[in-house]
Amino acid sequence: MAVTIKQIAETCNISRGTVDRVLNNRGKVKAETEELIRSTAAKLGYKPNLAGKALAATKKNYVIGIILISEGNKFYDDVIKGIGQAEQEITDYGIRILLKTMKGYQVEKQLELLDEIKDKINFLIINPINDDRIIDKINQFSEENIKVITINTDVENSARLCHVGCDYKKSGETACGMLGLLTGGEANIGIATGSVKILGHNQRIIGFNKVCREKYPKFQVTDIIETNDDDVCAFIETQKMLQKYPAINAIYIVAAGAYGVCKAVTEAGREKDIIIISSDKTPEIIKLLREGTIKATICQQPWTQGYKTVNMAFQYLVSSVVPEKELHIVKNEIKILQNLK
Amino acid sequence: MAVTIKQIAETCNISRGTVDRVLNNRGKVKAETEELIRSTAAKLGYKPNLAGKALAATKKNYVIGIILISEGNKFYDDVIKGIGQAEQEITDYGIRILLKTMKGYQVEKQLELLDEIKDKINFLIINPINDDRIIDKINQFSEENIKVITINTDVENSARLCHVGCDYKKSGETACGMLGLLTGGEANIGIATGSVKILGHNQRIIGFNKVCREKYPKFQVTDIIETNDDDVCAFIETQKMLQKYPAINAIYIVAAGAYGVCKAVTEAGREKDIIIISSDKTPEIIKLLREGTIKATICQQPWTQGYKTVNMAFQYLVSSVVPEKELHIVKNEIKILQNLK
DNA sequence: TTGTAGGCGTTATCAT
């Protein structure tokens, strides 16, 4: 049987209350008793019991607030499913979830949501815009004992507990590795990114280029276009690119806009001789994989991102467990027609 | 706040004890009170609270027994890691794990372990040999209220609660799909299976052939050899195969023996023109991927298999939760050099 | 057949 607070109290001839005060740093304990308790706790190998903590925590009615830039972005569908699963599992512990969503990268809007949610929550999960005002807000929440975890996108130098997301660079590396295998290592490549202003997209391209350089010297990145994550824009830009560089025989789609890119390729009658690799697994991409226009797509475990993040918030609230790592990086998954699931 | 037993008792003007009896089917309750309690429980939307149950369950000192045919099989390393993680998380609930391992498919040995473990455990997780005597034993455990979950391999018509494992057929399909992408859909293929007597291996081949037939008509499966999951045997058989069928330019390794197969290929100086795809992610396979001899490997989430299974056992013991599905199938993961992790 | 009460481990409140 594991060691309990009660046992520590008994071996020290001290009340459970005092032991609790020491072990949870609530103060108001004489230095020597504190010392005694800490040492015997260590000696006996005390580990707080989650079930007990959880039961006691039900009284507190904790709320986890979540802010996602998810509207109009199918990628987040699975993130939200993961959140939902975790939510189900932790309602037993009296913890609720308050989810706010928004559309597009407007700092003002996100600040507004933050203010709106602040006095209703005990923990914040956010998909932050990389802006100083947002960082300030995160730090402020943190100081007022609303701890923060960032999900999917991170911000530098903030007081967040940790970040849960993917390794964008590795995602790009994997895309290039896949393309290397599918082409025999020789290709003229067009890259369709979302925006050169978005860090994650750039990191993917950096990873892609790295593998090009180190492993596939005959890969030639001929052009990079921006889709602005919009299918129409993607369509137009891809058309232009294919006209300008007819030698292109492979395309790496870094972000959204896959449908537009593929439409331009098929309209040009090039779907047989251009190999396309994409990112993430939206309904459109699934369709394009089924049709054979896209050969493979690199995913980033969206469900797991949502699930894990909520679970870490739960652990913190109930057991004051601070995530052991600052970065929690999910896997890059390669999906082809046969393992789409 | 969620509904509790206490609340149901109060609204029914009945003691908590009686409500507990009804809700947990302990009998000895008048039919009409039972009816009353059940209906109000349903009306109020009662859901048992895990934290409460778990805390009460600590007194019971439950033990989960696990029997794995894992010795000398690196695949299980990650399964056991997943089990370990789950174990850590549930010790808080006073549940322990008792792991027994064995080597090779000897029915007698597994029966022996089953007898040895029986009176020490409250739940059984097993990687069963497909034999009637084992099935009988599983049914017997189940009747004596030691419920069973099968992991990685399943047995038909047994009283197991459910099975956690991979979809071997899809694994073979994915391997073929990958090979299709890497070869342009034209190849002379040699298949190196473990044993034609092992169900999972055969299912992989069935899946592989299915995609051949339906999607890659120019794929030709020229030869199938058995490695008996042994590298030396794999080496010898592969040598013979390559001599007999020099046209072979792709190999699908279904089970263990990858090192032996690859050794034969490199010794024949054919590593540049034979594309090799394997299964699972052992240290040898990682090495061969790094060297470029193997191009891709199809994995089956071993960690998740271990983790999930223990968690389901936990849920059953603490909350009598019977798995909602009879089959819990993990994903087939494609790993190449860049996303090995 | 039903009710009562104490305990699982932790925490919060009130009293000392």
Next chain:
DNA sequence: ATGATAACGCCTACAA
């Protein structure tokens, strides 16, 4: 600064 006690939700032994 410390102790005592009740409570979280559930289970169980015992009493009625």
